[in-house]
Amino acid sequence: MNPTHNRKKDMTRDQIVRAAIQVFGGKSYLEANISEIAQKAEVAEGTIYQHFKNKEDLLFFIPRERTAAFCEGLELHLQGIQDASNKLAKFAWYYLYFFKENPEYARIAMLELRVNKNFQKTKGYRLFRGWSDALLDIIKEGQEEGTIRADMDPHIVQELLLGVLEHYVTRWLLKDEKWDLLEFREHAVDLVLNGIRARDVQGTKGEAARKEKPSEITSSQKKTFKNKQMV
Amino acid sequence: MNPTHNRKKDMTRDQIVRAAIQVFGGKSYLEANISEIAQKAEVAEGTIYQHFKNKEDLLFFIPRERTAAFCEGLELHLQGIQDASNKLAKFAWYYLYFFKENPEYARIAMLELRVNKNFQKTKGYRLFRGWSDALLDIIKEGQEEGTIRADMDPHIVQELLLGVLEHYVTRWLLKDEKWDLLEFREHAVDLVLNGIRARDVQGTKGEAARKEKPSEITSSQKKTFKNKQMV
DNA sequence: TCCCAAAACTGAATAGCATTCATTTTTAAA
DNA sequence: TTTAAAAATGAATGCTATTCAGTTTTGGGA
Incomplete structure (x- = not known):
């Protein structure tokens, strides 16, 4: 009940969570394993199950x-x-x-x-x-x-x-x-x-908006995106 | 080599894939299991591994x-x-x-x-x-x-x-x-x-666009979306 | 300072599921 | 009908999450 009571427990839980972020963040949920998290957190595997119901529960925390x-x-x-x-x-x-x-x-x-x-x-x-x-x-x-x-x-x-x-x-x-x-x-x-969409659809001014900026920006950007394989 | 050669094999593969769509589509990859896919496809579990390297390979197919x-x-x-x-x-x-x-x-x-x-x-x-x-x-x-x-x-x-x-x-x-x-x-x-964004930013016409449609649509839609818990 | 009950922690044992592989069955060309 | 290659089988294996009986640590009271 006293706030000091759970301080130790909280510390290990934090360690576990910090380790979990590292491990889950480095590989997929499936590839990540509890033993690695336990090792990184410097606790036994069983300890994790005192703080979290299961692997998923840990992820969701x-x-x-x-x-x-x-x-x-x-x-x-x-x-x-x-x-x-x-x-x-x-x-x-x-x-x-x-x-x-x-x-x-x-x-x-x-x-x-x-x-x-x-x-x-x-x-x-x-x-x-x-x-x-x-x-x-x-x-x-x-x-x-x-x-x-x-x-x-x-x-x-x-x-x-x-x-x-x-x-x-x-x-x-x-x-x-x-x-x-x-x-x-x-x-x-x-x-x-x-x-x-170009500005001439609902509006009253047609041609002006249409040709705003021709294509200088476009073409230079195209190259950038191609190289970086965004899609 | 002859196209007839793999016809039988292709058929079982299709059965497996169809079963896989059902099972993977009904639960998460993790929760889905090979035994259920095998059962639905009416093949032995081992058969799946003659067509696909592993569970992930099947998913990716x-x-x-x-x-x-x-x-x-x-x-x-x-x-x-x-x-x-x-x-x-x-x-x-x-x-x-x-x-x-x-x-x-x-x-x-x-x-x-x-x-x-x-x-x-x-x-x-x-x-x-x-x-x-x-x-x-x-x-x-x-x-x-x-x-x-x-x-x-x-x-x-x-x-x-x-x-x-x-x-x-x-x-x-x-x-x-x-x-x-x-x-x-x-x-x-x-x-x-x-x-x-409202139409008055780049354009030349200000107030007109701003007040296009006040809020009748908005308020009725708001209710709809709230109920359906989209977010 | 020492005691002890509750709280935390431990890691070997268990269980579930993907994957393997030695064996059987099926296929289809000869 | 024969037979060798192709497919299919499912019991055995191995990996990993989870459990649990036992051990250690903690901290308030004597």
């Missing part, structure tokens, strides 16, 4: 700590930004920045947790997705401000942004982090925020 | 057949559509339609293959991503036509669209297919094609 770190950083980075669009841009930047800085956790989050049906039911998942409410609020704020299209359900917009960001991180991981995750941020975010 | 079916259907559905934007919209529809009709394969493709690093190196992967070149061509076509923003690398646009579509399918699967995958198509595609 991982996001708790990192989500807290993510949220703290997010809050800090959004401070002082007024406009919703700028907040969204900053959010996208921070999201990519965070996973770039935490590649082991990124692999666990994107390649294991994100597609695991069982994870959806856990406590860790609620934390993992908890901050996405904040994103929703920013979108609503932008719709009220008039800087974000109001004829769309904010949930759809939220899904769009998350989908794109998660997709980019996933592709980056699968390509062995060969390219810089932040390099594409500006273009991708610009696309999401501005849309890909 | 699955997309070969379905990718062909996907491409055939895609080609058919794009026929007769001239405009690149319409083609993209049709592509998005077909993509979602295909996975809606093939939920077992969808689970295998989105929740297992898509995030598997080893899969990226296989023959099956090249087929799996092969059709995405067609998508790229449509985007380039649209840029030349002037219907799609030309100041963007088409690869980025391609990633955006694929990312959003894959994300929607993934979320749908994780939520037990509770909602209709096609229900969100129009809005999501519209967002991708038109962008989420």
Whole structure:
């Protein structure tokens, strides 16, 4: 009952979790094995089962700590930004920045947790997705401000942004982090925020928008992407 | 050497693959077991290992057949559509339609293959991503036509669209297919094609665009999405 | 400082599942 | 009908998560 009571236990649990992040982050869930985690954590294999029900339970525990770190950083980075669009841009930047800085956790989050049906039911998942409410609020704020299209359900917009960001991180991981995750941020975010269709569809001005920038940027970028085998 | 030689073998292989789609499509790769696949395919467990190196090899073989079916259907559905934007919209529809009709394969493709690093190196992967070149061509076509923003690398646009579509399918699967995958198509595609930011940013017309549609649609949709727990 | 009961930890034993392989059955050309 | 090669079989193997009976550590009380 006394807070000192579980201090020792907590320390070993932390050791186990830290080792688990390393091991799960370095290979797939299947390839990772408990014995290696135990060795890295300097505990017996049996000890792990005193802290976690099983291998999956250990995996699902991982996001708790990192989500807290993510949220703290997010809050800090959004401070002082007024406009919703700028907040969204900053959010996208921070999201990519965070996973770039935490590649082991990124692999666990994107390649294991994100597609695991069982994870959806856990406590860790609620934390993992908890901050996405904040994103929703920013979108609503932008719709009220008039800087974000109001004829769309904010949930759809939220899904769009998350989908794109998660997709980019996933592709980056699968390509062995060969390219810089932040390099594409500006273009991708610009696309999401501005849309890909030329400006003459709903609008009244046709030709002007159409020919905005011909192709200098395009052609030079094409080469970059080809080399880096993004797809 | 004679084509008749392997006919029998091919038949059992097909049986195994069909059983594998059912079993892998019903539970996770980890939870699925070879014995169940063997039982469903009405062969001995050992037989599977005469056709496939191991469990993973069997999983990776699955997309070969379905990718062909996907491409055939895609080609058919794009026929007769001239405009690149319409083609993209049709592509998005077909993509979602295909996975809606093939939920077992969808689970295998989105929740297992898509995030598997080893899969990226296989023959099956090249087929799996092969059709995405067609998508790229449509985007380039649209840029030349002037219907799609030309100041963007088409690869980025391609990633955006694929990312959003894959994300929607993934979320749908994780939520037990509770909602209709096609229900969100129009809005999501519209967002991708038109962008989420209000039209007054680059343009010259400010206030007019801002207030386009106030919020009737928004509020009614909000309810829908809340109930369906999309996020 | 020593005692001891509860809390933690340990690692050998167990169990489940993928994979192997020696053997049997089937195939189809001669 | 014969027979050698091709396929199929399933019991045996090995690997790894999980269990559990036993050992060590902890920390409050005498």
